[in-house]
Amino acid sequence: MKYALVNGEKKEASKGAKGKCSSCGSDLIAKCGEFKVNHWAHKGNRNCDSWWENETKWHRAWKNKFPKNWQEVVHFDQSGEKHIADVKTDSNWVIEFQHSYIKPQELRSREEFYTKMVWIVDGTRRKRDKTQFQNKYEEGTKVFKDLVIKSISFHEECRLLEEWIDSKALVFFDFQNPIDNQQSDFWFLLPKTSTGKVLIIPYSRENFIKYHNQNTFGEEINKLFSFINKELERKTIIEQIQNSSARKNTFHIYKRFKSIKPRRGRWL
Numbered sequence: 001m002k003y004a005l006v007n008g009e010k011k012e013a014s015k016g017a018k019g020k021c022s023s024c025g026s027d028l029i030a031k032c033g034e035f036k037v038n039h040w041a042h043k044g045n046r047n048c049d050s051w052w053e054n055e056t057k058w059h060r061a062w063k064n065k066f067p068k069n070w071q072e073v074v075h076f077d078q079s080g081e082k083h084i085a086d087v088k089t090d091s092n093w094v095i096e097f098q099h100s101y102i103k104p105q106e107l108r109s110r111e112e113f114y115t116k117m118v119w120i121v122d123g124t125r126r127k128r129d130k131t132q133f134q135n136k137y138e139e140g141t142k143v144f145k146d147l148v149i150k151s152i153s154f155h156e157e158c159r160l161l162e163e164w165i166d167s168k169a170l171v172f173f174d175f176q177n178p179i180d181n182q183q184s185d186f187w188f189l190l191p192k193t194s195t196g197k198v199l200i201i202p203y204s205r206e207n208f209i210k211y212h213n214q215n216t217f218g219e220e221i222n223k224l225f226s227f228i229n230k231e232l233e234r235k236t237i238i239e240q241i242q243n244s245s246a247r248k249n250t251f252h253i254y255k256r257f258k259s260i261k262p263r264r265g266r267w268l
């Protein structure tokens with residue numbers, strides 16, 4: 001963990017320091033070595049929170065984008081179960097940074113526990129994820145003429161999409177600093193539409209951080225959703241009109257077809 005309570009105050013680990021866990025109250029030891037980020041550990045390295053994952057520099061870099069009192073917040077549900085949220089904002093958004101693989105069952109329990117939740121998934125852990133994802137995006141169909149939102153078919157060919165598509169929370173993929181700056185490195189996987197469409201959209205990392213810090217993230221996401229909904233509705237109506245005229249055309253073709261008299265013996 002990044003923080004322990006030292007004399008009741010949230011402090012980062014420093015050599016030889018001792019502190020208490022803000023969740024279970026037991027003693028924590030400061031671990032300050034060369035290879036891992038400085039952190040606090042429970043004795044015997046067994047964390048009191050079974051959902052806790054060892055932190056990487058990536059976790060830390062993300063946490064540091066938010067105020068100290070939003071980081072590592074103990075969250076209780078109605079039954080009294082408690083877990084440490086990576087970040088919990090003043091508007092009650094819980095942001096979890098997920099580096100390692102998470103079993104579907106744990107994913108669901110965590111989403112049920114933190115109802116208003118955002119996942120940020122480290123897209124760089126497996127070598128092929130980024131290429132798979134980019135290929136899928138390139139193959140994808142533009143949903144709206146002038147927008148970068150794309151609808152993805154055969155999403156199961158991309159492991160990241162397959163693992164996260166049924167999430168009930170909001171999912172963002174972080175591919176970290178790409179060499180190719182033209183390609184976005186932060187993406188939003190929209191919740192599946194009612195018709196089962198899988199939609200992805202590049203999202204500004206700076207805005208994501210800014211909106212949370214301003215406590216306007218919910219509003220911004222709602223704006224985006226209502227815009228997409230409206231556009232999708234409009235598109236469906238247009239498609240329905242086109243389909244009905246297409247049906248009429250087929251009918252004409254069919255009539256013309258029937259009017260040609262078959263030669264004897266054929267089609268029978």
Ligand SMILES: [Zn+2]
Nearest residue numbers: 021023024048
């Ligand atoms: Zn603890």
